[in-house]
Amino acid sequence: MMLNVYLSGEIHTDWRDEIIAGAEGLGVTFSAPVTDHDASDDCGVAIMGEEPNKFWHDNKGAKLNAIRTRTAIEAADIVVVRFGEKYRQWNAAFDAGYAAALGKSLVVMHGPDHQHALKEVDAAALAVTETPEQVVQILRYVLSGELPK
Amino acid sequence: MMLNVYLSGEIHTDWRDEIIAGAEGLGVTFSAPVTDHDASDDCGVAIMGEEPNKFWHDNKGAKLNAIRTRTAIEAADIVVVRFGEKYRQWNAAFDAGYAAALGKSLVVMHGPDHQHALKEVDAAALAVTETPEQVVQILRYVLSGELPK
Amino acid sequence: MMLNVYLSGEIHTDWRDEIIAGAEGLGVTFSAPVTDHDASDDCGVAIMGEEPNKFWHDNKGAKLNAIRTRTAIEAADIVVVRFGEKYRQWNAAFDAGYAAALGKSLVVMHGPDHQHALKEVDAAALAVTETPEQVVQILRYVLSGELPK
Amino acid sequence: MMLNVYLSGEIHTDWRDEIIAGAEGLGVTFSAPVTDHDASDDCGVAIMGEEPNKFWHDNKGAKLNAIRTRTAIEAADIVVVRFGEKYRQWNAAFDAGYAAALGKSLVVMHGPDHQHALKEVDAAALAVTETPEQVVQILRYVLSGELPK
Amino acid sequence: MMLNVYLSGEIHTDWRDEIIAGAEGLGVTFSAPVTDHDASDDCGVAIMGEEPNKFWHDNKGAKLNAIRTRTAIEAADIVVVRFGEKYRQWNAAFDAGYAAALGKSLVVMHGPDHQHALKEVDAAALAVTETPEQVVQILRYVLSGELPK
Amino acid sequence: MMLNVYLSGEIHTDWRDEIIAGAEGLGVTFSAPVTDHDASDDCGVAIMGEEPNKFWHDNKGAKLNAIRTRTAIEAADIVVVRFGEKYRQWNAAFDAGYAAALGKSLVVMHGPDHQHALKEVDAAALAVTETPEQVVQILRYVLSGELPK
Amino acid sequence: MMLNVYLSGEIHTDWRDEIIAGAEGLGVTFSAPVTDHDASDDCGVAIMGEEPNKFWHDNKGAKLNAIRTRTAIEAADIVVVRFGEKYRQWNAAFDAGYAAALGKSLVVMHGPDHQHALKEVDAAALAVTETPEQVVQILRYVLSGELPK
Amino acid sequence: MMLNVYLSGEIHTDWRDEIIAGAEGLGVTFSAPVTDHDASDDCGVAIMGEEPNKFWHDNKGAKLNAIRTRTAIEAADIVVVRFGEKYRQWNAAFDAGYAAALGKSLVVMHGPDHQHALKEVDAAALAVTETPEQVVQILRYVLSGELPK
Secondary structure (H helix, E strand, C coil), X not given: CCEEEEEEECCCCCHHHHHHHHCXXXXXXXXXXXXXXXXXXXXXXXXXCCCCCHHHHHHHHHHHXXXXXHHXXXXXXXXXXXXXXXXXXXXXXXXXXXXXXXXXXXXXXXXXXXXXXXXXHHHCCCEEECCHHHHHXXXXXXXXXXXXX | CCEEEEEEECCCCCHHHHHHHHCCCCCEEEECCCCCHHXXXXXXXXXXXXXXXXXXXXXXXXXXXXXXXXXXXXXXXXXXXXXXXXXXXXXXXXXXXXXXXXXXXXXXXXXXXXXXXXXXXXXXXXXXXXXXXXXXXXXXXXHHCCCCC | CCEEEEXXXXXXXXXXXXXXXXXXXXXXXXXXXXXXXXXXXXXXXXXXXXXXXXXXXXXXXXXXXXXXXXXXXXXXXXXXEECCCCCCCHHHHHHHHHHHHCCCEEEEECCHHHCCCCHHHHHCCCEEECCXXXXXXXXXXXXXXXXCC | CCEEXXXXXXXXXXXXXXXXXXXXXXXXXXXXXXXXXXXXHHHHHHHHCCCCCHHHXXXXXXXXXXXXXXXXXXXXXXXXXXXXXXXXXXHHHHHHHHHHHCCCEEXXXXXXXXXXXXXXXXXXCCEEECCHHHHHHHHHHHHHCCCCX | CCEEEEEEECCXXXXXXXXXXXXXXXXXXXXXXXXXXXXHHHHHHHHHCCCCCHHHHHHHHHHHHHHHHHHHHHXXXXXXXXXXXXXXXHHHHHHHHHHHHCCCEEEEECCHHHCCCCHHHHHCCCEEECCHHHHHHHHHHHHHCCCCC | CCEEEEEEECCCCCHHHHHHHHCCCCCEEEECCCCCHHHHHHHHHHHHCCCCCHHHHHHHHHHHHHHHHHXXXXXXXXXXXXXXXXXXXXXXXXXXXXXXXXXXXXXXXXCHHHCCCCHHHHHCCCEEECCHHHHHHHHHHHHHCCCCC | CCEEXXXXXXXXXXXXXXXXXXXXXXXXXXXXXXXXXXXXXXXXXXXXXXXXXXXXXXXXXXXXXXXXXHHHHHHCCEEEEECCCCCCCHHHHHHHHHHHXXXXXXXXXXXXXXXXXXXXXHHCCCEEECCHHHHHHHHHHHHHCCCCC | CCEEEEEEECCCCCHHHHHHHHCCCCCEEEECCCCCHHHHHHHHHHHHCCCXXXXXXXXXXXXXXXXXXXXXXXXXXXXXXXXXXXXXXXHHHXXXXXXXXXXXXXXXXXXXXXXXCCHHHHHCCCEEECCHHHHHHHHHHHHHCCCCC
């Protein structure tokens, strides 16, 4: 058994690296959005030409990012969505809804402060976690049946 | 041609009533989540028993609300998602993602302040609006081809 | 909003009647398996001819019942599955799995004695109940937002 | 032609090992649930924190196991479900219903005592067997056309 | 519960009329192919112009008939396929395969002479019958739970 | 049997009216895109605000029209696509491809001049016609089995 | 580009070998039913026990063969169905209908004598051929664009 | 992350070669229709026999090409559709609609002259480009997050 895991959401800490490092050797393939914030914002106009209106500037970029995001979510067995402390992160919640509608196994990660606000997202998840270490433990258990000591 | 429209998102203003009133006579059927905030929060424990832990209190309620929400979104032709000025509104973004993955026609409503934060949601939409009146105009045009004067 | 509800599982008490009576006026359409135990066991051979081997006797009947069961589950918005005190009731658990795979809203009903043995079924459900009254309360809440007093 | 086979159900005898050993060299990939009973029961709380209420203890674990179970069933060509002599085994029947709804080839294994109680499950199967050896013979025949001598 | 039943296959006897008459009052909607043999053969060229080559003459007609056939099978809950005594009737077997792949409840009707030749079709069916009366009994049982006396 | 027919393509002649008039009494429901050329071009900016760039002017309108177009195509049993003598009509070919991928019964209408250029579209169709009268004859035949005299 | 091709139908001549030999080096993977007539007839009872009634003897076997057949058809890009000179071959027509409903590319092979009787099957096909050599030419053209000289 | 890209549309310039060369080393697999114009037109009759009527000559060929086209589009993550300066190119628009209905990421390429006529196709796309270089930049960004300098 191999797992293909998409790591969605917050891009300002190194949680993805922690999970990928912790899962080394488990037989997991990871994918993620582009996490370079500036590139992600400007990719549309950088490739397809400037837009004076911020809405279309963002629209071109968001659609381009959607090529990567949707391809990766559709190919994933598990979608992990992390909500950080800051920002609106509506794209993270959007990805969670998208993954849920496709029947993907959803794993959510967030601190206790966001518990009430994320109750609908948590209710769609098969696991609600707080730390990258827990996600690694989940991946290890799902693949090998081995629990943390 | 009849349209079935689900009105998702913000529950603290009367935008749903404005749309429903404005669309009278157009042949549109509307559905929506339970918009009584307290009932929506407490429905799970009110029916299935108290939970000392807030997480499970919310979990029971959110799952119960999901019966209504998912049934209605799956039956809808158009899903309108409104983001208000306040709160995290992750459930609104979750609904938008859920609707997008099912191939529903997505109409988003929000003020200009949220434009950048909602760019991924807007990019999945067939229309981005600011007011209930615009949504009514869209429904009228889609059904009858008639434009506002 | 109308709901189509399939009532699966235990056939030796009148729980279906209680739910149907309690939900009167709510706009719910109900379906159910054939609950006449003898008819359900013998329908296949009664119509398509005797079988000396019990396996094929049962096989003919079970397939005939599947015409009703699957048609009704596929048409349902909500599938309620009740596990009674007695018997193996594997067909109830089979229906629950069938409904879950189709993405139906699953409501489970059983007493506390079966909690551990039904944990996988409960984990797939949007509501876990003990009584017909709770199911009626759920249907009322889902349709009208009204909670029990 | 390669086959991917999921082995669901009873976890107290070594039937999975017998099938896997018997099918060596046939080009079959096997998957299965976690068969360590304690790990399977406690995985949720071991990774995501203790729950004083047994229902939520079990719920956390059952959802975690569902990540493995559903991923594996969805990837399988054939789902073999074995019902042992003891226990309720509702999760086995749930898996059978889940697999049937997804259109998987279902192979059921059980002793003659359970024939009547499992008639609905058997009626959804493409093969009903009693022993691991028969399952191996089926896999060999399906892949190579070779029958037992 | 209402049933939508498609009556496929043999067109030289009045079996469809017998079923429709027998099912009167049961709440069943029936559909069927065009059973006027000449119209069915010539419809393509009658509407869209003559073809000197018999292959294209037939091709135009068969495609036109497919509009009716596929629309009706896709809308059906149950597909009844009757194989008569004469002719190749490959279109009947084609319809059976088409219905099976869509997950429709398949009911087959044929005499004992064709048992071996139809074994793959029968194996995909939920009921194998010999007479229109049996099909009526099945419809009555599926809808009302009532068995023949 | 009722049919839901979507009439796609050319908007400068009254072919839709001819079909609808000819099919009166047959039990056919028709839908179509907005055929007011100016309204169709300008609907986006008329409702959601001006765009200085023609690309976004058109983009807003085309997405709005897609709400109607896709909803109607998805609800249709038959999609009729007419290619007129003039213009590129890429939206007609796009609709044909969209309908084909959804498994809709496709009926194409065009003059002999376009035969070679439309060969891929024609190859996906169940009927290729030249006149509205032929489409009416097809609808009549599909519904009643009656051929033109 | 690789192609996965299922070779369905007639099992009394060596047409499969001719196609496989002719397609050597093209990058095509082939699958087929069990073509040993006796094994195919008796596989069910040989593995799962004798049946005195021929219907169930055949039923057990046909279901076992369906494990192979359906798995292979679902994995195929192209389904080639050959109708020979003799026998009813209803399973071939069933496979054609099954493949058509799944949207597989259907290639039919038969002699001119069967043209009229197979018109519905031919109408669902993307190619109608008479010889294995033509099927090889089709596979070569589809993969490389090379036509026969 | 690997990408499978189908290159649809105009066949008279070397835009496909430019994209394939530019994307070397990125981990992209490309597929395309047969671009030899004569082979593509005549493949049907060359393999399956002459047709005196041009309609059927083209029909045989277009269906044969559809085997390749549909298999490749269904396997693709991204469908790039280029509209050149000349010809009707309805097959390109048909492919775009087909890809859109399957939920593929659509990238359109055309010059500014066709902007208005292609507005519906562009509105379904995640990126609208003018040059092969832009498509390469998109593929590089989607796979690596790297933008052009």
